[in-house]
Amino acid sequence: MDVNYHFISFAISLVGLILLIFVEEKVKSPIIELSLFKEKIFTASSIIYMIFGFAIIVPSLILNYFLQNVRGYSALHSAYLIVPTSLAIALGMPLATKMYQKLSAKLLIGIGMFITAAGLFMLSLVQFETSEAIIICCNVIIGLGLGFMAMSMTASVRYLPVIKAGIGFGIVDASRYIGQEIGMALLVTILNANINTARDNIRHYAYVQIDKHVLSDSVKSVVKMEIKEIFESTSKTTDSSKKQNQMLTKVKAAATKTDNLPLPKKGSDYRKLYDANSQLVVGSEKVVVNLPKQISSALTPLSQGQAQLGQGIQLLAQKEELTDTFQKIKDSKNKNLSRAFNQVFIIASLIVLITSPLAYLTDKKVKE
Secondary structure, three states, X not given: OHHHHHHHHHHHHHHHHHHHHHHHHHOOOOOOOHHHHHOHHHHHHHHHHHHHHHHHHHHHHHHHHHHHHHOOOOHHHHHHHHHHHHHHHHHHHHHHHHHOOOOOHHHHHHXXXXXXXXXXXXXXXXXXXXXXXXXXXXXXHHHHHHHHHOHHHHHHOOOOOHHHHXXXXXXXXXXXXXXXXXXXXXXXXXXXXXXXXXXXXXHHHHHHHHHHOOOOHHHHHHHHHHHHHHHHOOOOHHHHHHHHXXXXXXXXXXXXXXXXOOOOOOOOHHHHHHHHHHHHHHHHHHHHHHOOHHHHHHHHHHHXXXXXXXXXXXXXXHHHHHHHHHHHHHHHHHHHHHHHHHHHHHHHHHHHHHOHHHHXXXXXXXXX
């Protein structure tokens, strides 16, 4: 159903675009003067400014998703890490304008696109444990690059007739919004696909770890069932957090049951303690059998205490196994989700890099 909806929406948009071009070429006073695109500098600058809008979506939207939904930051905390991008743009634009007096627009725009692509690629190296300072540095680099790319706005109308400059500015500015819409649609679609793949990988890894660790059958059953419910849930992050807390409560209840407790893992310290205690229990039973009845009855509580001690060792060993299981699942979750976002950052970087040769077309030598 969703696939058909997206296909129909795309088809309608495509038909609408064709009709728009057809009508604009026929009417006497078009809203968009398509003849302006005959000027290659204007066309190249418009495309680059569209890429500007596309690229700015990465820190403002995709990175924001990563910070809030993967790292668990608040919206305000995430904003503190993203705002440096805007500040760097505000710094890069006047710097590029000043350099424009000595350097050509195509060189400045090209430098900006390479810097932006480099910053986006650096974001693709960000992991769950990456420090906030590095994330801020990536955003500053992206912002500086975007500030230089903004020179395409000035270059776009440089060779247009003065009377057409206002219309040209409007078209170029609109191309930025088109780039933002394309960025949101394309990158979020890719991100959703990556996250679905990551979820499958995390769930499979979780089941493997549950089976691999030494846990009672009841604990394994509860953990698998709760993990399945969490992954099948499509609710909001806050609801997911509640479900995780509910899962932990149920798992703790199952882990405290003393029925069918597994032996501690072979080679572990708990196994050594358990084996030593078991030998004491066996030895005590042999001693009790050979003692008079009055003395043996007095030693019965000691034997019971040793049995309870063995049970306690089993519970502690299972707790350690359960903690290790959840830690490995958590590490897998952070790694897979980070990879899902990193792939989006790489794609955005490649798109900016591939379109960078267009910068060469944003200026030309004026014949003296």
